[in-house]
Amino acid sequence: MSEFLFERLCLIGVGLIGGSIARAARARGGIARTIVAHSRRPETLARVRDLGFADVVEADAGRAVEGCDGVILCVPVGAYAGVMRQIAPHLAPGCILSDAGSTKGSVIRDLAPLLPPGVHLVPAHPMAGTEHSGPDAGFAELFEGRYVILTPVPNGDPAAVERVAELWRRCGSMVERMDAETHDKVVAIVSHLPHLIAFTICGTADDLAEETREAVLKFAASGFRDFTRIAASDVDMWRDIFVNNKDALLEMLARFTEDSHALARAVRWGQADFIEDRIRRGRRIRRGLIERKQA
Amino acid sequence: MSEFLFERLCLIGVGLIGGSIARAARARGGIARTIVAHSRRPETLARVRDLGFADVVEADAGRAVEGCDGVILCVPVGAYAGVMRQIAPHLAPGCILSDAGSTKGSVIRDLAPLLPPGVHLVPAHPMAGTEHSGPDAGFAELFEGRYVILTPVPNGDPAAVERVAELWRRCGSMVERMDAETHDKVVAIVSHLPHLIAFTICGTADDLAEETREAVLKFAASGFRDFTRIAASDVDMWRDIFVNNKDALLEMLARFTEDSHALARAVRWGQADFIEDRIRRGRRIRRGLIERKQA
Numbered sequence: 001m002s003e004f005l006f007e008r009l010c011l012i013g014v015g016l017i018g019g020s021i022a023r024a025a026r027a028r029g030g031i032a033r034t035i036v037a038h039s040r041r042p043e044t045l046a047r048v049r050d051l052g053f054a055d056v057v058e059a060d061a062g063r064a065v066e067g068c069d070g071v072i073l074c075v076p077v078g079a080y081a082g083v084m085r086q087i088a089p090h091l092a093p094g095c096i097l098s099d100a101g102s103t104k105g106s107v108i109r110d111l112a113p114l115l116p117p118g119v120h121l122v123p124a125h126p127m128a129g130t131e132h133s134g135p136d137a138g139f140a141e142l143f144e145g146r147y148v149i150l151t152p153v154p155n156g157d158p159a160a161v162e163r164v165a166e167l168w169r170r171c172g173s174m175v176e177r178m179d180a181e182t183h184d185k186v187v188a189i190v191s192h193l194p195h196l197i198a199f200t201i202c203g204t205a206d207d208l209a210e211e212t213r214e215a216v217l218k219f220a221a222s223g224f225r226d227f228t229r230i231a232a233s234d235v236d237m238w239r240d241i242f243v244n245n246k247d248a249l250l251e252m253l254a255r256f257t258e259d260s261h262a263l264a265r266a267v268r269w270g271q272a273d274f275i276e277d278r279i280r281r282g283r284r285i286r287r288g289l290i291e292r293k294q295a
Numbered sequence: 296m297s298e299f300l301f302e303r304l305c306l307i308g309v310g311l312i313g314g315s316i317a318r319a320a321r322a323r324g325g326i327a328r329t330i331v332a333h334s335r336r337p338e339t340l341a342r343v344r345d346l347g348f349a350d351v352v353e354a355d356a357g358r359a360v361e362g363c364d365g366v367i368l369c370v371p372v373g374a375y376a377g378v379m380r381q382i383a384p385h386l387a388p389g390c391i392l393s394d395a396g397s398t399k400g401s402v403i404r405d406l407a408p409l410l411p412p413g414v415h416l417v418p419a420h421p422m423a424g425t426e427h428s429g430p431d432a433g434f435a436e437l438f439e440g441r442y443v444i445l446t447p448v449p450n451g452d453p454a455a456v457e458r459v460a461e462l463w464r465r466c467g468s469m470v471e472r473m474d475a476e477t478h479d480k481v482v483a484i485v486s487h488l489p490h491l492i493a494f495t496i497c498g499t500a501d502d503l504a505e506e507t508r509e510a511v512l513k514f515a516a517s518g519f520r521d522f523t524r525i526a527a528s529d530v531d532m533w534r535d536i537f538v539n540n541k542d543a544l545l546e547m548l549a550r551f552t553e554d555s556h557a558l559a560r561a562v563r564w565g566q567a568d569f570i571e572d573r574i575r576r577g578r579r580i581r582r583g584l585i586e587r588k589q590a
Binding site: 127147149176178182185186187189190191193194196197198199200201202203204205206207208211212215216217218219220224225226227228229230231232233235238239242243246249250252253255256257259260261263264267268270272275276278279280281282283284285286287288289292 | 422426442444471473477480481482484485486488489491492493494495496497498499500501502503506507510511512513514515519520521522523524525526527528530533534537538541544545547548550551552554555556558559562563565567570571573574575576577578579580581582583584587
């Protein structure tokens with residue numbers, strides 16, 4: 001077996017995630033002999049050439065994947081169907097097609113029907129990121145110590161799944177597997193709903209009367225400040241995540257709204273026991289995270 | 296004039312805030328010749344004696360304030376009315392009574408009617424804190440570079456307000472003034488609503504089916520993790536804040552809920568423009584904070 005997991009690995013999209021995979025492959029070795037980078041934006045391609053983290057920079061998606069034994073989609077999940085139409089005729093038999101999207105049900109929905117015979121689909125979600133985006137934002141250590149969730153498709157090739165798992169382990173990540181539906185529920189509450197809340201509360205503050213809004217910006221204490229850090233995320237990526245994990249997200253928002261109304265009612269009627277119980281549950285969850293070293 | 300702002304300053308409550316004021320007075324000088332510490336809990340008093348950050352440790356609230364020219368309430372705002380009944384007969388004419396509570400309308404409501412003639416009420420809110428509490432949690436630098444909002448009462452003594460302002464400046468804080476109603480609205484959206492949301496979402500996660508809950512704890516990405524940091528706050532303090540800033544908090548929660556439903560509707564119907572607009576507003580607010588060095 002070659003010293004490399006992949007002979008020729010194509011990254012479709014070279015923003016924070018794609019750029020970090022390319023850098024990790026360079027920095028850690030053993031991942032890919034040749035890294036091909038594709039972006040549909042000429043300015044991104046020019047920047048990737050300057051940064052030098054890819055061996056080949058290719059403006060045409062179809063040509064980019066030709067001769068590759070690995071392809072990873074690193075674009076917003078809403079672009080998957082369009083990208084797949086472009087690359088599917090050019091995917092070689094035996095090629096592994098993976099991705100880095102934050103939703104997995106929609107990814108299987110959009111990619112599986114167009115999958116050529118002999119090409120192996122291995123959906124993946126590296127749970128790592130920053131509030132920054134673009135080819136300059138990536139760094140080789142982004143995935144170190146972070147979880148990557150694989151959601152293998154039914155009747156998929158186990159060897160292909162294991163090769164993608166090994167890619168992420170070589171990037172420094174811990175790999176877990178679950179079905180796409182469970183994944184989508186978990187990330188809805190862990191990540192997508194917090195982002196929806198953060199975007200919303202920034203808008204709510206922005207709608208306040210001029211004087212109050214100015215004071216809000218001035219006196220943003222730790223509570224609001226942490227919310228806005230989340231809210232500084234990439235527009236295209238988050239629009240696509242919301243729309244493509246709609247069912248789980250709306251379900252979790254409905255549960256959250258019921259729970260917030262229950263707490264609001266207790267505040268209105270001064271029900272101290274109920275309020276204290278809710279606060280204690282928050283502390284308990286926090287302790288659970290600390291014990292799991294996720295805090 | 297003395298080298299000290301206060302000859303004898305009493306701190307009612309010596310947890311994170313009271314303990315930090317005492318330590319700042321020691322570390323920076325010029326604030327108080329004598330620091331008197333009161334807590335109703337014997338174990339807290341014993342710990343304060345061990346830590347040594349107060350000159351006098353007094354178990355009786357009335358005796359603690361006797362002979363003081365400054366008193367700062369540093370207990371949960373729900374305890375103010377009871378404390379005031381104990382200390383009011385012992386407050387010397389000319390004494391300045393201030394506080395460090397996160398709500399200001401309720402503080403004026405609870406303290407003003409019991410204020411003895413010649414005692415000056417100066418409500419104050421240092422916008423600083425951590426997720427920790429108790430006498431061990433305080434540190435001298437807690438207030439450095441943080442805002443302190445004073446909400447002077449109508450027809451109050453301007454000299455008393457200025458002395459409290461100077462105390463906070465000597466602790467390293469920036470002092471602002473506004474009316475109690477505006478203060479309560481601003482902190483409702485900046486701090487109280489984010490806390491209510493954080494407590495709620497932890498509870499929502501805790502109610503999920505066993506398997507999903509375990510995965511939530513395991514895969515808590517940055518979004519949820521930041522929320523739980525807020526949620527780890529003191530139970531008594533936050534119960535009291537919610538109940539004592541009820542009107543502003545419920546108003547802000549109602550606005551937030553409307554806005555979150557509007558965003559949820561756009562997600563359900565795939566209205567990309569609306570979703571993108573909400574995300575962009577979040578980024579804009581975030582940039583505003585960064586420009587104001589609050590991020």
